[in-house]
Amino acid sequence: MIDKLIRNIERTGAPIVVGLDPMLKYIPEHLQKRAFEEHGETLKGAAEAVWAFNKEIIDHVYDLIPAVKPQIAMYEQFGIEGLLVFQRTVEYCKEKGLIVIGDVKRGDIGSTSEAYAVGHLGRVQVGSKLCSGFDEDFITVNPYLGSDGVKPFIKVCQEEKKGIFVLVKTSNPSSGEFQDRIVRAGITAGAGREGAGGITTADRPLYEIVGEMVAEWGADCMGSSYSNVGAVVGATYPEQGKTLRKLMPKAFILVPGYGAQGGKGADLAHFFNEDGLGAIVNSSRGIIAAYKQEEYAKYGAEHFAEASRAAVLAMKEDIAGALAKR
């Protein structure tokens, strides 16, 4: 799947992913009104407003971008009705030729991670049949439970030719609270116990250790030049991105935090490899709620999706400029 993502990036010339994280407050009044008139102020009404919003944005930007990243929490908050629209969004984006990165941040102990993996990336055995649940192309995975919580996802990636992005250094302000802790070399509390990590060579932050594990996990799941096991590293931490880029040379980095969270094009250059590949930058609010920004206010709420298209074009230029300057 990483090869297909790379082909899409090369075709569009845009290492960009649009985050479909549709909070109701981003959705123009007229779409909310129409959905509520039809379905009431209910979970179904909210979900249908989300769908109308998503569809119009997708229709206006799909030719410019390689991938989308729906954030499942924004659908799950509306219960089953929201998840039906998550599923419809995944299907519609795939029909449009987009790679779909389900931002689900799942992760659990072995057998449970396996259930998430088949539900989101693979097929589940039902009697003599194999059935698909959500069927994204990639998902994000939380590594806090260690290898035996991550490997079931990789197994399914191998079987189904799918991919994952493992959280390494997240974009939020307090990501350092645990991820930046300086870990002592050579020791874990469970040292000697099977699977407990083993020897490290120097004191360094936890995110580097997670990054090294991503490189190790990814070696078993290679595409032609990059691995199907990528990493999430926030645009808001460019220095850490530089280090992690070197620690995980074959991992694609999914970079959230551009735009609304504060990351800028100039911060991003170090996330890419010399080949101009190796990273894909996400913007959510900055694209889907562009019409609310002063810069794109001229489009008005009626033409919100045209504002999104303009914002994608501006982001593409910003990143291309930053890469040209290196």
Next chain:
Amino acid sequence: MIDKLIRNIERTGAPIVVGLDPMLKYIPEHLQKRAFEEHGETLKGAAEAVWAFNKEIIDHVYDLIPAVKPQIAMYEQFGIEGLLVFQRTVEYCKEKGLIVIGDVKRGDIGSTSEAYAVGHLGRVQVGSKLCSGFDEDFITVNPYLGSDGVKPFIKVCQEEKKGIFVLVKTSNPSSGEFQDRIVRAGITAGAGREGAGGITTADRPLYEIVGEMVAEWGADCMGSSYSNVGAVVGATYPEQGKTLRKLMPKAFILVPGYGAQGGKGADLAHFFNEDGLGAIVNSSRGIIAAYKQEEYAKYGAEHFAEASRAAVLAMKEDIAGALAKR
């Protein structure tokens, strides 16, 4: 909600939670056959088999136990159909007077954690109305993203009188890979930056630092004697449980890993406080698939739920015995 959980524990005399993690391989043939005849070998067929299985178990054990813990991955693997049965299971258990701990292990950056929190514990604003999605009583939360990923859950707990259990030291074999890393005192890579953790006083494993944060977060969300912010610590790590019990005196500990994963009653005593409270022990496979164990084989697959009832009674006795011996 922690007060209600404690009342339920005191009423039943059983600090036990039954994990409703229904993999198809645990479900007796006759239930699968019936569901597949009606709905085909489809996601709906699988989900209906799960529902029939859950309902019969709940009907046979609800009077013995204070709480259940459905593992959402086992439902999510069957897509929307599975999640409909997750929702039906949550509702049914609540009707039966059980506390429902949604084992969802969610966690993300601030605004996204907020969406998960309202979707699982609270109510989401839709126009002028407030609507509930899944509406569990407690959920499990993954802390890897730090305070700003956890606090939105706590805010919703305060508003809705609900609770969470934060993953601290998980029960799986490789949980030590990151959680047991020895963290250097006094330093984080992001030290000085707001929200980046700050000074620690001695080198110690990461799980202790997470445990201290649980105690800190929990202080803002107290019930009458315990906090609504609890912790997950695996039965498979009794020594770590002993340390964490002291670090988080007001946190209820949800203890997975009993039974099928290897934890025994004798390992559990240290997870409890002197008052006999402070912990609730989960068993999933050991209860719901009891009929597959030699000990309960006499019940046969037809009477699987009676085997589950017998297994609950044995677990209750095992834990009471271990607590009496301290």
